[in-house]
Amino acid sequence: xxxxxxxxxxxxxxxxxxxxxxxxxxxxxxxxxxxxxxxxxxxxxxxxxxxxxxxxxxxxxxxxxxxxxxxxxxxxxxxxxxxxxxxxxxxxxxxxxxxxxxxxxxxxxxxxxxxxxxxxxxxxxxxxxxxxxxxxxxxxxxxxxxxxxxxxxxxxxxxxxxxxxxxxxxxxxxxxxxxxxxxxxxxxxxxxxxxxxxxxxxxxxxxxxxxxxxxxxxxxxxxxxxxxxxxxxxxxxxxxxxxxxxxxxxxxxxxxxxxxxxxxxxxxxxxxxxxxxxxxxxxxxxxxxxxxxxxxxxxxxxxxxxxxxxxxxxxxxxxxxxxxxxxxxxxxxxxxxxxxxxxxxxxxxxxxxxxxxxxxxxxxxxxxxxxxxxxxxxxxxxxxxxxxxxxxxxxxxxxxxxxxxxxxxxxxxxxxxxxxxxxxxxxxxxxxxxxxxxxxxxxxxxxxxxxxxxxxxxxxxxxxxxxxxxxxxxxxxxxxxxxxxxxxxxxxx
Numbered sequence: 408x409x410x411x412x413x414x415x416x417x418x419x420x421x422x423x424x425x426x427x428x429x430x431x432x433x434x435x436x437x438x439x440x441x442x443x444x445x446x447x448x449x450x451x452x453x454x455x456x457x458x459x460x461x462x463x464x465x466x467x468x469x470x471x472x473x474x475x476x477x478x479x480x481x482x483x484x485x486x487x488x489x490x491x492x493x494x495x496x497x498x499x500x501x502x503x504x505x506x507x508x509x510x511x512x513x514x515x516x517x518x519x520x521x522x523x524x525x526x527x528x529x530x531x532x533x534x535x536x537x538x539x540x541x542x543x544x545x546x547x548x549x550x551x552x553x554x555x556x557x558x559x560x561x562x563x564x565x566x567x568x569x570x571x572x573x574x575x576x577x578x579x580x581x582x583x584x585x586x587x588x589x590x591x592x593x594x595x596x597x598x599x600x601x602x603x604x605x606x607x608x609x610x611x612x613x614x615x616x617x618x619x620x621x622x623x624x625x626x627x628x629x630x631x632x633x634x635x636x637x638x639x640x641x642x643x644x645x646x647x648x649x650x651x652x653x654x655x656x657x658x659x660x661x662x663x664x665x666x667x668x669x670x671x672x673x674x675x676x677x678x679x680x681x682x683x684x685x686x687x688x689x690x691x692x693x694x695x696x697x698x699x700x701x702x703x704x705x706x707x708x709x710x711x712x713x714x715x716x717x718x719x720x721x722x723x724x725x726x727x728x729x730x731x732x733x734x735x736x737x738x739x740x741x742x743x744x745x746x747x748x749x750x751x752x753x754x755x756x757x758x759x760x761x762x763x764x765x766x767x768x769x770x771x772x773x774x775x776x777x778x779x780x781x782x783x784x785x786x787x788x789x790x791x792x793x794x795x796x797x798x799x800x801x802x803x804x805x806x807x808x809x810x811x812x813x814x815x816x817x818x819x820x821x822x823x824x825x826x827x828x829x830x831x832x833x834x835x836x837x838x839x840x841x842x843x844x845x846x847x848x849x850x851x852x853x854x855x856x857x858x859x860x861x862x863x864x865x866x867x868x869x870x871x872x873x874x875x876x877x878x879x880x881x882x883x884x885x886x887x888x889x890x891x892x893x894x895x896x897x898x899x900x
Contacts, residue, residue, distance in 0.1 A: 437832070437835055437836065437839065442839065453466070453468065453470060453518070455533055455534035455535050456534050457534040457676065458679075459678075459679045459680065459681045459682055460679070460681035460682040460685055461681055463537065467513050467514065467515045467516060468515075468516050468517075468518055469498070469499070469502070469515065469516075469517050469518070469537050469538065469682075470517075470518045470520055470535070470536040470537045470538070471491065471495050471517060471518065471519050471520065471536060471537070471538045471539075471540055472520050472522040472527050472530055472531055472535065472536035472538065472539045472540070473489075473491045473492075473495075473519055473520070473521060473522065473539075473540050473541050474521070474522065474523070474524045474527065474541045474624065475521040475522075475852075475853055475856070475857065476489065476541065476624045476626070477489075477624065477626055478490060478542070478624065478625075478626055478646070479491045479540070479541040479542060479624075480492050480519060480521060480541070481860065481865070482857060482860040482861050483860055483864050483865045487519065490542075490703050491519070491540045491541055492519060493703055493706075494540070494559075494693065494703070495517040495519060495540070496517065497689075497693055497699060498517060498686075498689050498693075499515055499516055499517040501689045501692070501693075502515040502517075502685065503515050505685075505688070520535065520536050521853060521857055522535075522536070522539075522853065523621060523622075523852070523853045524541070524590060524592050524593070524621055524624075525590070525591065525592035525621045527539040527541065527543070527592075527674070528549065528552060528553055528674060531553065531674060531675070531676060532552065532553070532676060537675065537676075537679075537682065538673050538674065538675050538682075538686075539553070539673070539674040539675075540673045540674070542625075542643065542646070542671060543555075543594075543671065543672065543673070543674050544563060544565075544594040544643070544669040544670065544671055545558070545669070545670045545671075545672060546594045546597050546598075547597075548597050549594075549674065552677075553674045553675065553676060553677060554674070554675055554676070554677050554679065554683060555670070555672035555673065555674055555675075556672040556673045556675065556683060556686035556687055556690055557672065557686075557687045557690050557691075557694075558670035558671055558672045558690070558694070559671055559672060559673075559690050559693070559694040559700065560645070560670070560671040560694065560700075561668075561670050561671075561694075562667075562668060562669075563643050563644070563645065563667075563668070563669030563670065563671055564643070564644040564664045564666070564667050564668075564669070565594070565595055565598060565641050565642070565643060565644070565664055565665040565666040565667075565669060566641065566642060566643070566644040566647050566659050566660060566661075566664055566665070567579075567582070567587075567639060567641060567659075567660040567663070567664070567665060568629060568632055568639070568640050568641065568642050568647050568657055568658065568659055568660070569632065569638060569639050569657075569658045569660070570632035570633050570634065570635050570636075570637070570638065570656055570657060570658070571634075571635040571656050572635055572638065573632075573638040573639055573658070574638065574639075576639075576660055578663050579602070579663045579664075579665070580606075580609075580611060582602070582614050582639070583606055583611040583612040583613070583614065584612040584613075584614075584615065585614060585615065585638070585639055586615045586617050586637075586638060586639065587599060587614050587615065587616060587617060587639045587640065587641065588617045588618075588619045588628060588632075588637045588639065588640045589616065589617070589618070589619055589628075589640065589641050590618070590619045590620075590621055590623065590628075591618050591619075591621070592621060593625075593641075594666070594669065595640075595641035595642075595665065596616065596618075598641075598665050598666045599614055599616045599641070599665065600616065602614060602665065603616070617637075619640075620875075620879050622852045622853075622872075622875065623876065623879070625642050625643070625646055626646070626650055627872075627876060628640045628642070629642055629646075629647060629650050629654055629657060630650075630654060630876075631876060631880065632654075632657060633654035633655075633656045633657050634656075635656075636880045641665050643669070643671075644659065644664070647659045672690075673686055725756075725757045725758065729748070729751070729757055729770065729790060729794070730744075730748070732790060732791050732794050733747050733748045733751070733794060736794050736795050736798040736799075737798065739795075739798070740798040740799060740801070740802040741802070742798060742801065742802070742820060743816070743817070743820065743878075745878055745881040745882060746817070746820050746874070746878050747794070747797070747798060747801075748877075748881060749874045749875070749876075749877035749878040749881060750771070750797070750824060750827070750874050751770045751771055751794065751797070752874075752877050753870060753873050753874045753877065754770065754771055754772040754797075755769065755770050755771070755772055757770055758770065759789075759790040759793060768786060768787050768793070769786055769787065769790065769793035770790055770793050770794055770797070771786075771793050771794060771796065771797025771798075771800075772797075773786055773793065773796050773797055773800065775787055777796075777800065778792075778793075778796035778800075781796065781799050781800055781803060782799075783795055783796040783799060800827070801820070801823045801824075801827060804823045804826045804827065804831060804834075805819050805820070805823045807831070808826065808831050808834060808835065809822055809823060811849055813849050814849040815849075818849060818850055818851055821851040821852075821871055821874075821875065822834060822838075822849075822851055822855065824870065824871050824874055825837065825851065825855070825856075825859060825867050825870075825871050828866070828867045828870045828871070829859070829863060829866075829867045833859075833862065833863060833867075836858075836862055837855050837858040837859045837862060838855055838858070839858075840858035840861065840862060841854050841855045841857065841858040844857075844858065846858065851871060852875075856868045856871065856872075
Protein backbone atom coordinates (compact mmCIF):
# COMPACT_ATOMS: atom_id res chain seq x y z
CA UNK A 408 0.00 0.00 0.00
CA UNK A 409 1.62 3.24 -1.14
CA UNK A 410 0.67 6.82 -0.46
CA UNK A 411 -2.79 6.20 0.92
CA UNK A 412 -4.65 9.34 1.86
CA UNK A 413 -7.28 8.70 4.49
CA UNK A 414 -8.72 10.10 7.65
CA UNK A 415 -7.83 8.44 10.94
CA UNK A 416 -9.63 7.97 14.17
CA UNK A 417 -7.81 9.54 17.10
CA UNK A 418 -8.64 8.91 20.75
CA UNK A 419 -7.76 11.34 23.50
CA UNK A 420 -4.48 10.06 24.86
CA UNK A 421 -4.30 7.92 27.96
CA UNK A 422 -1.07 6.78 29.67
CA UNK A 423 0.97 4.26 27.70
CA UNK A 424 2.48 1.37 29.63
CA UNK A 425 6.13 1.62 28.57
CA UNK A 426 7.96 -1.69 28.78
CA UNK A 427 10.99 -2.15 31.00
CA UNK A 428 14.06 -4.08 29.95
CA UNK A 429 13.06 -6.88 32.33
CA UNK A 430 9.90 -7.45 30.31
CA UNK A 431 11.99 -8.14 27.22
CA UNK A 432 13.90 -11.05 28.64
CA UNK A 433 12.62 -14.60 29.19
CA UNK A 434 11.61 -16.46 31.18
CA UNK A 435 8.26 -15.02 32.22
CA UNK A 436 6.69 -17.81 34.24
CA UNK A 437 3.78 -17.43 36.58
CA UNK A 438 4.58 -18.20 40.19
CA UNK A 439 2.44 -20.61 42.19
CA UNK A 440 0.89 -17.63 43.97
CA UNK A 441 0.07 -15.92 40.66
CA UNK A 442 -1.49 -19.12 39.31
CA UNK A 443 -3.63 -19.43 42.43
CA UNK A 444 -4.67 -15.79 42.12
CA UNK A 445 -5.72 -16.31 38.50
CA UNK A 446 -7.43 -19.63 39.21
CA UNK A 447 -9.48 -18.00 41.95
CA UNK A 448 -11.06 -15.77 39.30
CA UNK A 449 -12.24 -18.69 37.16
CA UNK A 450 -15.96 -18.88 36.49
CA UNK A 451 -17.44 -22.33 35.80
CA UNK A 452 -18.74 -22.73 32.26
CA UNK A 453 -21.87 -24.89 32.21
CA UNK A 454 -22.18 -27.64 29.59
CA UNK A 455 -24.49 -27.30 26.61
CA UNK A 456 -28.08 -28.05 27.57
CA UNK A 457 -31.45 -27.61 25.84
CA UNK A 458 -34.73 -27.29 27.72
CA UNK A 459 -37.36 -24.98 29.18
CA UNK A 460 -37.54 -23.07 32.47
CA UNK A 461 -38.66 -26.05 34.53
CA UNK A 462 -35.60 -27.93 33.34
CA UNK A 463 -33.43 -25.19 34.83
CA UNK A 464 -34.76 -25.84 38.33
CA UNK A 465 -31.95 -28.25 39.17
CA UNK A 466 -29.28 -25.57 38.82
CA UNK A 467 -31.59 -22.55 39.20
CA UNK A 468 -29.43 -20.89 36.55
CA UNK A 469 -30.49 -18.97 33.45
CA UNK A 470 -27.68 -18.45 30.93
CA UNK A 471 -27.73 -15.24 28.87
CA UNK A 472 -25.54 -15.01 25.76
CA UNK A 473 -24.50 -11.40 25.24
CA UNK A 474 -22.10 -9.55 22.92
CA UNK A 475 -19.06 -7.99 24.57
CA UNK A 476 -19.90 -4.33 24.07
CA UNK A 477 -19.45 -0.90 25.65
CA UNK A 478 -23.22 -0.58 25.56
CA UNK A 479 -24.60 -4.03 26.36
CA UNK A 480 -22.05 -5.92 28.46
CA UNK A 481 -18.49 -5.38 29.63
CA UNK A 482 -16.25 -6.31 32.53
CA UNK A 483 -13.84 -3.85 34.13
CA UNK A 484 -11.55 -5.30 36.82
CA UNK A 485 -14.12 -7.94 37.64
CA UNK A 486 -17.03 -5.48 37.75
CA UNK A 487 -19.80 -6.35 35.29
CA UNK A 488 -21.91 -3.61 33.75
CA UNK A 489 -24.01 -2.76 30.72
CA UNK A 490 -27.65 -2.69 29.65
CA UNK A 491 -28.01 -6.47 29.34
CA UNK A 492 -26.25 -7.00 32.66
CA UNK A 493 -28.70 -4.69 34.44
CA UNK A 494 -31.71 -6.28 32.74
CA UNK A 495 -30.38 -9.75 33.49
CA UNK A 496 -29.91 -8.97 37.18
CA UNK A 497 -33.38 -7.47 37.27
CA UNK A 498 -34.75 -10.67 35.70
CA UNK A 499 -32.89 -12.68 38.34
CA UNK A 500 -34.55 -10.61 41.09
CA UNK A 501 -37.92 -10.99 39.36
CA UNK A 502 -37.55 -14.80 39.15
CA UNK A 503 -36.80 -15.02 42.85
CA UNK A 504 -39.86 -12.91 43.67
CA UNK A 505 -42.29 -14.70 41.35
CA UNK A 506 -41.25 -18.36 41.22
CA UNK A 507 -41.62 -20.49 44.33
CA UNK A 508 -38.40 -21.55 46.04
CA UNK A 509 -37.82 -25.15 47.02
CA UNK A 510 -37.27 -26.30 50.61
CA UNK A 511 -33.54 -25.62 50.37
CA UNK A 512 -34.32 -22.00 49.52
CA UNK A 513 -32.00 -22.17 46.52
CA UNK A 514 -32.25 -18.88 44.68
CA UNK A 515 -32.30 -18.34 40.94
CA UNK A 516 -29.22 -16.80 39.36
CA UNK A 517 -28.48 -15.37 35.95
CA UNK A 518 -25.15 -16.14 34.27
CA UNK A 519 -23.78 -13.92 31.50
CA UNK A 520 -21.79 -15.60 28.74
CA UNK A 521 -20.04 -13.10 26.41
CA UNK A 522 -20.44 -14.31 22.83
CA UNK A 523 -19.52 -12.92 19.41
CA UNK A 524 -22.53 -11.35 17.70
CA UNK A 525 -22.47 -13.72 14.75
CA UNK A 526 -22.48 -16.66 17.20
CA UNK A 527 -25.35 -15.51 19.43
CA UNK A 528 -28.13 -17.43 17.70
CA UNK A 529 -26.07 -20.48 16.65
CA UNK A 530 -24.88 -20.96 20.24
CA UNK A 531 -28.39 -20.40 21.57
CA UNK A 532 -29.69 -23.15 19.28
CA UNK A 533 -26.81 -25.43 20.28
CA UNK A 534 -27.72 -25.09 23.98
CA UNK A 535 -24.78 -22.98 25.18
CA UNK A 536 -27.24 -20.43 26.54
CA UNK A 537 -30.95 -20.05 27.27
CA UNK A 538 -31.40 -16.46 26.08
CA UNK A 539 -29.59 -14.29 23.53
CA UNK A 540 -29.70 -10.56 24.26
CA UNK A 541 -28.04 -7.36 23.13
CA UNK A 542 -30.33 -5.10 21.14
CA UNK A 543 -31.59 -7.89 18.87
CA UNK A 544 -34.33 -6.86 16.43
CA UNK A 545 -36.95 -9.36 15.35
CA UNK A 546 -36.60 -10.10 11.64
CA UNK A 547 -38.25 -12.56 9.31
CA UNK A 548 -35.00 -14.46 8.98
CA UNK A 549 -34.43 -14.73 12.72
CA UNK A 550 -38.02 -15.74 13.44
CA UNK A 551 -37.54 -18.80 11.26
CA UNK A 552 -35.13 -20.26 13.81
CA UNK A 553 -35.86 -18.65 17.20
CA UNK A 554 -38.68 -17.08 19.20
CA UNK A 555 -38.60 -13.58 20.69
CA UNK A 556 -40.05 -12.28 23.92
CA UNK A 557 -42.50 -9.41 23.81
CA UNK A 558 -40.51 -6.32 22.88
CA UNK A 559 -38.76 -4.25 25.49
CA UNK A 560 -38.79 -1.51 22.87
CA UNK A 561 -41.42 -1.74 20.16
CA UNK A 562 -40.92 1.06 17.62
CA UNK A 563 -37.32 0.86 16.48
CA UNK A 564 -36.32 2.87 13.40
CA UNK A 565 -33.16 1.79 11.59
CA UNK A 566 -31.63 5.11 10.61
CA UNK A 567 -29.13 5.95 7.90
CA UNK A 568 -26.13 7.64 9.54
CA UNK A 569 -23.42 9.57 7.72
CA UNK A 570 -20.26 11.39 8.68
CA UNK A 571 -18.02 14.16 7.30
CA UNK A 572 -17.61 14.10 3.53
CA UNK A 573 -20.44 11.63 2.93
CA UNK A 574 -22.73 12.11 -0.10
CA UNK A 575 -25.92 14.11 0.30
CA UNK A 576 -28.92 11.92 1.08
CA UNK A 577 -32.50 13.18 0.95
CA UNK A 578 -34.44 9.97 0.38
CA UNK A 579 -33.84 6.23 0.67
CA UNK A 580 -33.35 5.96 -3.10
CA UNK A 581 -30.22 8.13 -2.79
CA UNK A 582 -28.50 5.06 -1.34
CA UNK A 583 -28.46 3.49 -4.80
CA UNK A 584 -24.86 2.82 -5.77
CA UNK A 585 -23.52 3.99 -2.38
CA UNK A 586 -21.33 1.99 0.01
CA UNK A 587 -23.08 1.21 3.30
CA UNK A 588 -21.29 -0.64 6.09
CA UNK A 589 -23.09 -3.19 8.27
CA UNK A 590 -22.24 -6.41 10.09
CA UNK A 591 -23.47 -9.49 8.16
CA UNK A 592 -25.12 -10.85 11.33
CA UNK A 593 -27.13 -7.66 11.91
CA UNK A 594 -30.75 -6.89 11.09
CA UNK A 595 -29.39 -3.92 9.14
CA UNK A 596 -27.64 -6.23 6.69
CA UNK A 597 -30.79 -8.29 6.23
CA UNK A 598 -32.84 -5.15 5.56
CA UNK A 599 -30.23 -3.79 3.12
CA UNK A 600 -30.55 -7.00 1.14
CA UNK A 601 -34.33 -6.49 1.10
CA UNK A 602 -33.83 -2.89 -0.05
CA UNK A 603 -31.71 -4.08 -2.97
CA UNK A 604 -34.52 -6.37 -4.08
CA UNK A 605 -36.79 -3.34 -4.15
CA UNK A 606 -34.21 -1.25 -5.99
CA UNK A 607 -33.91 -3.98 -8.62
CA UNK A 608 -37.66 -3.84 -9.22
CA UNK A 609 -37.39 -0.05 -9.58
CA UNK A 610 -34.48 -0.31 -12.00
CA UNK A 611 -32.10 1.37 -9.53
CA UNK A 612 -28.46 0.54 -8.95
CA UNK A 613 -28.09 -1.66 -5.84
CA UNK A 614 -26.60 -0.48 -2.58
CA UNK A 615 -23.00 -1.63 -2.23
CA UNK A 616 -23.37 -3.50 1.04
CA UNK A 617 -19.97 -3.49 2.71
CA UNK A 618 -19.62 -6.29 5.31
CA UNK A 619 -18.26 -4.77 8.52
CA UNK A 620 -16.08 -6.89 10.76
CA UNK A 621 -18.13 -8.84 13.31
CA UNK A 622 -15.80 -7.62 16.07
CA UNK A 623 -17.11 -4.07 15.55
CA UNK A 624 -20.20 -3.15 17.54
CA UNK A 625 -22.70 -0.53 16.33
CA UNK A 626 -21.09 2.12 18.53
CA UNK A 627 -17.71 1.27 16.96
CA UNK A 628 -19.11 1.80 13.45
CA UNK A 629 -20.69 5.09 14.55
CA UNK A 630 -17.34 6.15 15.98
CA UNK A 631 -15.62 5.36 12.68
CA UNK A 632 -18.26 7.15 10.59
CA UNK A 633 -17.98 10.17 12.88
CA UNK A 634 -14.27 10.36 12.10
CA UNK A 635 -14.82 10.07 8.36
CA UNK A 636 -13.40 6.56 8.07
CA UNK A 637 -16.65 5.15 6.65
CA UNK A 638 -19.16 7.28 4.79
CA UNK A 639 -22.46 5.58 5.63
CA UNK A 640 -23.70 3.05 8.16
CA UNK A 641 -27.03 2.04 9.70
CA UNK A 642 -27.97 2.10 13.37
CA UNK A 643 -31.09 1.87 15.47
CA UNK A 644 -32.09 5.51 15.76
CA UNK A 645 -32.19 5.42 19.56
CA UNK A 646 -28.60 4.15 19.64
CA UNK A 647 -27.40 6.78 17.15
CA UNK A 648 -29.19 9.55 19.05
CA UNK A 649 -27.71 8.48 22.36
CA UNK A 650 -24.17 8.41 20.95
CA UNK A 651 -24.52 11.61 18.90
CA UNK A 652 -23.60 13.97 21.76
CA UNK A 653 -20.28 12.13 21.94
CA UNK A 654 -19.81 11.74 18.16
CA UNK A 655 -20.91 15.22 17.18
CA UNK A 656 -20.07 14.97 13.44
CA UNK A 657 -22.66 12.25 12.88
CA UNK A 658 -25.73 13.07 10.82
CA UNK A 659 -28.79 10.95 11.57
CA UNK A 660 -31.12 11.15 8.60
CA UNK A 661 -34.73 11.68 9.62
CA UNK A 662 -37.78 11.32 7.40
CA UNK A 663 -36.65 8.15 5.68
CA UNK A 664 -35.40 4.94 7.25
CA UNK A 665 -34.08 1.58 6.21
CA UNK A 666 -36.71 -0.09 8.40
CA UNK A 667 -39.36 1.08 10.84
CA UNK A 668 -41.46 -0.49 13.56
CA UNK A 669 -38.73 -2.88 14.64
CA UNK A 670 -39.16 -4.80 17.89
CA UNK A 671 -36.28 -5.38 20.31
CA UNK A 672 -36.56 -8.47 22.45
CA UNK A 673 -34.74 -11.40 23.96
CA UNK A 674 -34.26 -14.39 21.68
CA UNK A 675 -34.89 -17.90 22.97
CA UNK A 676 -35.22 -21.35 21.47
CA UNK A 677 -38.56 -22.35 20.01
CA UNK A 678 -40.72 -24.65 22.12
CA UNK A 679 -39.82 -22.87 25.38
CA UNK A 680 -43.27 -21.68 26.48
CA UNK A 681 -42.44 -21.41 30.20
CA UNK A 682 -39.38 -19.23 29.68
CA UNK A 683 -41.27 -17.16 27.11
CA UNK A 684 -44.13 -16.59 29.54
CA UNK A 685 -41.71 -15.52 32.29
CA UNK A 686 -39.83 -13.11 30.00
CA UNK A 687 -43.05 -11.54 28.76
CA UNK A 688 -44.32 -10.98 32.30
CA UNK A 689 -40.96 -9.49 33.28
CA UNK A 690 -40.89 -7.19 30.24
CA UNK A 691 -44.26 -5.67 31.10
CA UNK A 692 -42.64 -4.14 34.18
CA UNK A 693 -39.21 -3.30 32.73
CA UNK A 694 -39.59 -2.25 29.09
CA UNK A 695 -38.47 1.10 27.71
CA UNK A 696 -40.91 3.69 29.03
CA UNK A 697 -41.02 2.15 32.49
CA UNK A 698 -39.01 3.74 35.28
CA UNK A 699 -36.44 0.95 35.11
CA UNK A 700 -36.15 1.10 31.32
CA UNK A 701 -35.67 4.86 31.29
CA UNK A 702 -32.97 4.64 33.96
CA UNK A 703 -31.11 2.14 31.78
CA UNK A 704 -31.25 4.46 28.78
CA UNK A 705 -29.76 7.34 30.75
CA UNK A 706 -27.10 5.26 32.45
CA UNK A 707 -25.51 3.21 29.69
CA UNK A 708 -25.56 5.00 26.38
CA UNK A 709 -22.59 7.16 27.25
CA UNK A 710 -18.80 6.93 26.92
CA UNK A 711 -16.13 8.99 28.64
CA UNK A 712 -13.57 8.90 25.84
CA UNK A 713 -14.12 11.50 23.14
CA UNK A 714 -12.69 11.10 19.65
CA UNK A 715 -11.14 13.60 17.32
CA UNK A 716 -11.12 13.81 13.53
CA UNK A 717 -7.54 13.49 12.34
CA UNK A 718 -8.00 14.29 8.66
CA UNK A 719 -5.64 17.26 8.53
CA UNK A 720 -2.95 17.48 5.89
CA UNK A 721 -0.35 17.09 8.64
CA UNK A 722 -1.78 13.74 9.74
CA UNK A 723 -1.91 12.51 6.16
CA UNK A 724 1.68 13.59 5.55
CA UNK A 725 2.85 11.66 8.62
CA UNK A 726 1.03 8.55 7.46
CA UNK A 727 2.41 8.72 3.93
CA UNK A 728 5.94 9.47 5.14
CA UNK A 729 6.07 6.31 7.27
CA UNK A 730 4.45 3.74 4.98
CA UNK A 731 7.74 2.60 3.46
CA UNK A 732 9.43 2.24 6.87
CA UNK A 733 6.62 0.09 8.21
CA UNK A 734 6.67 -2.05 5.08
CA UNK A 735 10.43 -2.55 5.39
CA UNK A 736 10.39 -3.65 9.02
CA UNK A 737 7.19 -5.66 8.66
CA UNK A 738 8.92 -7.67 5.92
CA UNK A 739 12.00 -8.25 8.09
CA UNK A 740 10.04 -9.33 11.17
CA UNK A 741 7.21 -11.04 9.24
CA UNK A 742 4.23 -8.97 10.29
CA UNK A 743 1.34 -7.36 8.44
CA UNK A 744 2.62 -3.80 8.05
CA UNK A 745 -0.92 -2.42 8.29
CA UNK A 746 -1.33 -3.86 11.78
CA UNK A 747 2.01 -2.35 12.78
CA UNK A 748 0.94 1.03 11.42
CA UNK A 749 -2.32 0.75 13.31
CA UNK A 750 -0.35 0.17 16.51
CA UNK A 751 1.89 3.15 15.71
CA UNK A 752 -1.16 5.35 15.35
CA UNK A 753 -2.60 4.10 18.64
CA UNK A 754 0.70 4.65 20.43
CA UNK A 755 1.64 8.11 19.13
CA UNK A 756 -0.61 9.12 16.21
CA UNK A 757 2.50 8.25 14.14
CA UNK A 758 4.45 11.07 15.79
CA UNK A 759 8.19 10.48 16.21
CA UNK A 760 8.31 13.51 18.48
CA UNK A 761 5.91 11.98 21.00
CA UNK A 762 7.22 11.58 24.56
CA UNK A 763 5.44 10.00 27.52
CA UNK A 764 5.76 10.86 31.20
CA UNK A 765 7.29 7.41 31.73
CA UNK A 766 10.08 8.16 29.23
CA UNK A 767 8.76 6.22 26.22
CA UNK A 768 9.67 7.85 22.92
CA UNK A 769 8.75 8.02 19.28
CA UNK A 770 6.25 6.37 16.99
CA UNK A 771 6.17 3.06 18.85
CA UNK A 772 6.57 4.56 22.36
CA UNK A 773 9.45 2.41 23.61
CA UNK A 774 11.86 3.19 26.43
CA UNK A 775 15.34 3.79 24.94
CA UNK A 776 16.72 1.31 27.51
CA UNK A 777 14.35 -1.37 26.24
CA UNK A 778 15.39 -0.69 22.65
CA UNK A 779 19.07 -0.99 23.58
CA UNK A 780 18.34 -4.27 25.38
CA UNK A 781 17.22 -5.74 22.05
CA UNK A 782 20.09 -4.19 20.13
CA UNK A 783 18.56 -1.04 18.64
CA UNK A 784 19.84 2.47 19.38
CA UNK A 785 18.83 5.91 18.16
CA UNK A 786 15.12 5.41 18.79
CA UNK A 787 14.81 8.92 20.22
CA UNK A 788 15.71 10.69 16.97
CA UNK A 789 15.10 8.20 14.16
CA UNK A 790 11.63 7.02 13.16
CA UNK A 791 13.29 4.24 11.17
CA UNK A 792 15.11 2.93 14.24
CA UNK A 793 12.07 3.45 16.44
CA UNK A 794 9.81 1.39 14.17
CA UNK A 795 12.56 -1.21 13.91
CA UNK A 796 12.75 -1.49 17.71
CA UNK A 797 8.98 -1.75 18.07
CA UNK A 798 8.77 -4.43 15.36
CA UNK A 799 11.69 -6.37 16.83
CA UNK A 800 10.21 -6.23 20.31
CA UNK A 801 6.87 -7.52 19.03
CA UNK A 802 8.68 -10.36 17.24
CA UNK A 803 10.49 -11.24 20.47
CA UNK A 804 7.19 -11.32 22.37
CA UNK A 805 5.57 -13.45 19.69
CA UNK A 806 8.45 -15.93 19.41
CA UNK A 807 8.96 -16.24 23.16
CA UNK A 808 5.42 -16.39 24.53
CA UNK A 809 3.16 -17.26 21.59
CA UNK A 810 4.69 -20.35 20.00
CA UNK A 811 1.45 -22.33 19.76
CA UNK A 812 0.97 -23.27 16.11
CA UNK A 813 -2.81 -23.07 16.54
CA UNK A 814 -2.64 -19.29 16.98
CA UNK A 815 -3.48 -17.54 13.72
CA UNK A 816 -1.09 -14.81 12.49
CA UNK A 817 -3.59 -12.05 13.26
CA UNK A 818 -4.32 -13.36 16.77
CA UNK A 819 -0.61 -13.81 17.42
CA UNK A 820 -0.13 -10.13 16.70
CA UNK A 821 -3.20 -9.05 18.70
CA UNK A 822 -1.96 -11.03 21.70
CA UNK A 823 1.49 -9.51 21.19
CA UNK A 824 -0.08 -6.04 21.26
CA UNK A 825 -1.68 -6.93 24.60
CA UNK A 826 1.73 -7.95 25.96
CA UNK A 827 3.30 -4.78 24.49
CA UNK A 828 0.78 -2.72 26.46
CA UNK A 829 0.39 -4.72 29.68
CA UNK A 830 3.59 -6.81 29.77
CA UNK A 831 4.24 -10.47 28.90
CA UNK A 832 3.59 -11.59 32.48
CA UNK A 833 0.09 -10.17 32.37
CA UNK A 834 -0.51 -11.76 28.98
CA UNK A 835 0.24 -15.14 30.54
CA UNK A 836 -2.30 -14.40 33.28
CA UNK A 837 -4.90 -13.38 30.71
CA UNK A 838 -4.45 -16.57 28.71
CA UNK A 839 -4.46 -18.83 31.78
CA UNK A 840 -7.70 -17.30 33.06
CA UNK A 841 -9.27 -17.58 29.59
CA UNK A 842 -8.39 -21.27 29.32
CA UNK A 843 -9.55 -22.05 32.86
CA UNK A 844 -12.83 -20.28 32.12
CA UNK A 845 -13.54 -22.39 29.05
CA UNK A 846 -12.49 -19.71 26.58
CA UNK A 847 -9.93 -19.99 23.79
CA UNK A 848 -6.49 -18.80 25.01
CA UNK A 849 -5.37 -18.47 21.38
CA UNK A 850 -8.05 -15.96 20.35
CA UNK A 851 -8.11 -12.36 21.53
CA UNK A 852 -11.59 -11.05 20.68
CA UNK A 853 -14.34 -12.52 22.83
CA UNK A 854 -11.87 -14.75 24.68
CA UNK A 855 -8.54 -13.52 26.10
CA UNK A 856 -9.80 -9.92 26.10
CA UNK A 857 -12.49 -10.94 28.61
CA UNK A 858 -9.84 -12.26 30.96
CA UNK A 859 -7.76 -9.09 30.49
CA UNK A 860 -10.72 -6.92 31.48
CA UNK A 861 -11.31 -8.99 34.60
CA UNK A 862 -7.67 -8.88 35.72
CA UNK A 863 -6.51 -5.33 34.95
CA UNK A 864 -9.50 -3.45 33.55
CA UNK A 865 -10.40 -1.89 30.21
CA UNK A 866 -7.13 -0.20 29.17
CA UNK A 867 -5.53 -3.12 27.34
CA UNK A 868 -8.88 -4.24 25.90
CA UNK A 869 -9.44 -0.77 24.45
CA UNK A 870 -5.81 -0.54 23.31
CA UNK A 871 -6.01 -3.72 21.23
CA UNK A 872 -9.55 -2.96 20.05
CA UNK A 873 -8.56 0.49 18.79
CA UNK A 874 -5.59 -0.94 16.90
CA UNK A 875 -7.87 -3.42 15.21
CA UNK A 876 -10.29 -0.66 14.18
CA UNK A 877 -7.46 1.30 12.58
CA UNK A 878 -6.30 -1.88 10.85
CA UNK A 879 -9.76 -2.48 9.37
CA UNK A 880 -9.70 1.04 7.94
CA UNK A 881 -6.20 0.61 6.50
CA UNK A 882 -7.23 -2.65 4.82
CA UNK A 883 -10.29 -1.00 3.28
CA UNK A 884 -8.22 1.94 2.07
CA UNK A 885 -5.68 -0.40 0.49
CA UNK A 886 -8.46 -2.34 -1.23
CA UNK A 887 -10.01 0.84 -2.62
CA UNK A 888 -6.66 1.98 -3.98
CA UNK A 889 -6.14 -1.35 -5.74
CA UNK A 890 -9.60 -1.06 -7.25
CA UNK A 891 -8.87 2.48 -8.48
CA UNK A 892 -5.56 1.37 -9.98
CA UNK A 893 -7.20 -1.59 -11.71
CA UNK A 894 -9.93 0.65 -13.12
CA UNK A 895 -7.35 3.14 -14.34
CA UNK A 896 -5.28 0.44 -16.03
CA UNK A 897 -8.40 -1.01 -17.67
CA UNK A 898 -9.32 2.42 -18.97
CA UNK A 899 -5.82 3.00 -20.42
CA UNK A 900 -5.63 -0.41 -22.11
